[in-house]
Structures are given as structure tokens and as C-alpha cells.
Amino acid sequence: MKYQGDFFEDVLEVVKLIPRGRVTSYGAIAKYLGVARSSRMVGWALNKSLEKDLNIPAHRVVNRLGLLSGKMHFSSPTKMEEELRSEGIRVENNSVQNFNEVFWDPFSELP
DNA sequence: ACGTTGACCTATA
DNA sequence: GTATAGGCCAACG
16 A cells, blocks of 8 residues: 555645644645645545544644534544634634634745 | 545635 | 535545
8 A cells, every 4th residue: 555645744744833723724735735726635634634543733724714614524523623712712603713813824934 | 447525715696 | 694516636436
């Protein structure tokens, strides 16, 4: 079986760099990796990362509207929301409040 | 090899 | 707000 090469690793690497109390979007990650049109693959990689028992803060990744679109893939549907709240992020009705302020842009935060 | 799937995005109605 | 459509592209069966 082929080991997960570039894509999988790169995605997880960026996600792991997301600071506590900040969030980012699938599209932003994809764009940063130079695969702007493969934003769906970012979510796929995260989903796989959960199965593989990797230490990935997947709860810090939401869609471009700040919606917790991936909450259903966690151990519990409420896990993602609680994790975000524990980091000081306001989450209400499935969406990140103050999204503009907590948004973490790889382009401006990484070299 | 081929068809389907998907934690997306944008557009339209 | 929901629905539908098109595009995108790696992985899976």
C-alpha cells in the first residue's frame, strides 16, 4: 500500500500549525498548498487523519462561512463545537461567531 | 480503467 | 433559508 505522500502530509502539517483560538478554512489551506481547486481533498485528508489517530486539531478547520460542516465526523457531533469553545472561540448555531477576527490566514501567518 | 463519493466553492433560482 | 447545478480532483470499490 502506497504511503500517503504529498497531499495528505501537507494538509495535516498546515492544520497542526493553526494557533490555539484561531480557525481557518478548507479553501485557504488548499490555496496555500497550491491546490486551490482541491479544497474538498482537504476535508478528506482531515477525515482520514481522525481514523489514523493522528494528533490533528481538525476542529480548527471550518468552511469559508465559518460553519462547522465537519462536526458530524467527530467522535460526537458536539465535540467540535465544545473544543472550539474551550479555546475561546464563540460558536453558536453551528457557526463560528466573530469569524473574521479568529480566522487564521496561512498566507499572512506563515513565511 | 471507470463510476461514485466527498468535512468545498460559486452561481443561480 | 433550501435546492439544484457545475466545477474541481484524489481516493475508493
